[in-house]
Amino acid sequence: MFTLIQLESFVAVAEELHFGAAAERLNMTQPPLSRQIQLLERELGSQLFDRTSRKVELTDAGRTLLPSARQILDMAIKTELDVRRVSLGEAGAVTVGYTAIAGQSALPKLLRRAADEQPGVSLILRELVSTDQMDGLVKGAVDIGLLRPIVARPGIVSRPLMRDRLVIALPADSDLAGDGGPVALRALDGRPLMMYSTAEARYFHDLVLRLFASAGAHANITQYASQVPALLAFVEAGLGLTLVPASAQGLAPSGVQFRELEPSRGIKDLNRVDLEVAWNENNTNPAVRRLLDLLDTPPEDEGPA
The missing domain is CATH 3.40.190.10 (Periplasmic binding protein-like II)
Structure with a gap:
């Protein structure tokens, strides 16, 4: 199976049509570049370039490979960025449980903040009574709960979010x-x-x-x-x-x-009617932590709650 470095070497030579210029572009010397092209040609069983002392040209096989090679490299870059964004909490999905009343008060504010500051994160919303939210937090079916103070379960952490009457x-x-x-x-x-x-x-x-x-x-x-x-x-x-x-x-x-x-x-x-935000301390979803941080931090145009 060919490697990404082989495809990257091939695309550089195909676009530069010059081994020296391609090697400089990839910040490497020409011999290892030529070696990567040879390994790729051997893997594919096809000659990709016609080489003479004056010029380098793509063969029919090379012209066929070029668009697919670019697509594969673009997909690899996109995948790397997507994974990095998820690991930083900038992408992914978070399941939010909320009571009917929280859906009228705390939830809209949270949705607005998340849309502004975590646009790459999908929020899955589930209207649940507080006891069902707590069960979901324990089982991992809910990432964040907006619920009333009830008897906590092991591993579930909560803090006050809003006060009503x-x-x-x-x-x-x-x-x-x-x-x-x-x-x-x-x-x-x-x-x-x-x-x-x-x-x-x-x-x-x-x-x-x-x-x-x-x-x-x-x-x-x-x-x-x-x-x-x-x-x-x-x-x-x-x-x-x-x-x-x-x-x-x-x-x-x-x-x-x-x-x-x-x-x-x-x-x-x-x-006094309290609303809390709760989560499972063993939850490893980075987007959950970032969303909880948003709940801790007032928007720039608002003072502390």
């Missing part, structure tokens, strides 16, 4: 809609509450119960769902109310109104 989502015709001002949690006592699933949204389930308990209100749970869009659909249908992150207001159907929680001292301290 819960607001009340009400049917548009609710008597609590009022003038649009804040609503006390005690006003929700006994009203039908659309609640987060304990299996897939434990973080929000427990937070809502803590808020009701702090206000001395009874949580009258009548429906469960794992995702905010489903809870908002229940609210639009007039089945009750729910508490959702403020960043979820962009997901709201037209028949849903939002009210802030009245900020009593206890409520204000508890009403």
